[in-house]
């Protein structure tokens with residue numbers, strides 16, 4: 053479905069009419085004098101403040117150009133919007149949430165220029181005649197902002213709320229506490245801010261880049277006063293958004309324990325606000341004093357946030373401290389708890405009872421399933437959808453946020469061009485195509501899934517600009533996942549609407565990722581034609597791609613891409629998106645290596661434990677591993693790894709080249725020995741080369757180590773490489789003594 057009007061998220065029913073309505077001068081708005089309608093009236097007035105249009109409220113029933121109508125037959129959040137040459141009518145039920153969404157649709161019918169704050173919009177506002185009848189697919193349409201890892205100023209929070217409202221999102225999940233910072237003032241416990249809201253430095257680069265870790269030496273601090281929180285809550289509520297606060301427990305508690313170490317299990321440790329990112333063993337100890345502390349914290353939180361749901365975390369709580377803690381062990385015996393998982397569940401139950409006693413319910417991450425789900429808990433499923441499905445089957449409400457489709461801290465463009473991210477790959481189309489209702493569930497079970505949200509974790513997000521880069525434009529895809537019925541979803545239609553929407557995002561000064569206007573390059577071996585082909589793609593509709601081989605200058609006169617580009621030898625392909633002779637985005641490029649192994653099948657003994665990109669062909673797909681892109685590497689958990697290439701006919705070879713990734717944090721160490729052998733029947737192999745491999749580990753930086761092995765020219769249909777892995781992780785490094793793993797990429801034969 054495609055509409056001229058281009059609203060995001062796509063409304064569920066749109067009928068385009070004939071003619072237009074001209075919005076200009078003073079317009080009369082019929083609005084009930086109740087507070088919710090007046091609030092929406094105020095919002096609309098403010099949205100138009102930059103235009104030549106002024107609005108005057110009149111009573112319902114009086115002659116008016118714009119009518120806000122109450123229709124109690126409409127569901128909460130549903131609305132109808134009618135634009136005719138005679139005027140505008142928006143109907144919703146008394147909650148006025150629908151009215152607010154009707155206004156959002158109306159505003160999106162207007163030119164993006166009305167959002168330009170640098171100059172007044174003097175041009176006329178011509179609205180297309182239209183009938184929209186609309187209601188959301190899900191009631192929980194959320195986004196999570198992690199301000200604990202890195203603080204975000206209040207202004208950025210408010211800006212984000214504005215943007216969420218534009219796309220009809222209604223739940224703002226505020227991740228306020230974690231190991232690296234406590235961000236909310238609690239009057240009863242001032243040290244949470246004095247100590248918990250600052251750290252003196254932060255790790256540089258991804259957690260596994262450097263050994264030992266490097267730090268930036270810059271203080272990181274920030275928190276919201278209770279006045280700030282009130283302002284944020286009110287600002288959100290004026291936009292029909294509920295702020296759901298998250299106070300993490302029992303894990304992710306380092307910042308709180310740095311301030312109040314008495315709530316830990318002790319163990320003679322010094323507790324600090326963490327300056328690097330990991331899952332830490334220091335957690336809350338289930339002592340009476342700890343519960344009193346947490347209940348007092350929650351009491352202040354509950355007073356500040358009217359949200360029915362209070363998120364209590366519950367994820368990633370290592371049990372090491374509890375296992376060693378005498379108090380915990382006695383408590384477990386007394387309560388008849390078989391293991392520490394049951395203790396975690398006991399902990400969460402107890403907190404749930406407290407939250408329930410205040411008339412609220414808890415949300416927890418899917419680990420709260422372990423050891424038994426608290427009776428009234430809503431589950432946020434992040435480790436895939438399994439936990440969510442289990443909870444739905446147990447008749448608990450569920451919010452689906454599986455990492456692979458909802459974690460907007462993952463890369464959305466190639467790591468070669470993107471700023472540092474946590475990893476993964478979650479491009480716009482993947483975000484868009486997510487369906488939060490697993491087909492494995494019956495429709496009855498599905499009804500427990502109340503929605504989904506984007507989680508924007510902040511480990512590597514240090515500035516508002518970077519936050520926006522990670523959130524957008526994926527957040528608009530999420531808005532459509534949340535709002536639009538699957539029958540009305542269509543990625544191509546979305547890209548056409550998004551193409552226009554970027555203009556509005558620009559006026560709103562959103563630093564969106566722009567790879568929408570760039571080319572992504574993928575190479576594959578075409579086995580029917582025996583040739584390597586590079587496919588060029590862009591999300592951008594109605595555009596051309598121009599490209600060049602081994603030439604970084606791309607002009608409108610460069611070759612126009614019409615079919616996969618064939619390359620017969622090593623090449624770098626450069627490409628850019630053009631529309632009407634003008635480039636829309638930057639030039640991107642990718643290197644391809646074409647050699648005797650490229651495109652050939654191979655077998656591995658044992659099979660790799662991770663093989664994410666071009667599974668089964670990752671070692672011969674023509675693209676070399678890149679230090680920052682872990683998922684591209686083929687990883688083996690074994691002492692000896694054998695790879696046998698089938699070159700399909702006897703071919704003479706004299707050299708093998710390959711690379712290993714060194715990342716001590718991930719137990720990845722390069723191979724110590726490589727042996728090459730050839731065979732004509734795939735059974736009997738003759739060794740042709742063997743070499744001990746040594747490396748310079750002094751750079752202390754996660755590194756790609758390229759290695760090659762030359763040998764006397766040999767003829768064979770099969771070529772085998774055998775690697776002896778790096779052995780145990782060496783002394784003094786992470787995971788000392790544990791078996792290392794081997795990450796290899798691109799086996800090249802010459």
Ligand code: TNX
Pocket residue numbers: 367368417434459461474509510511
């Ligand atoms: C896992 S999701 C976490 C967070 C991290 C995130 C990074 C969850 C409940 N825990 O603490 O920030 O991964 O993607």
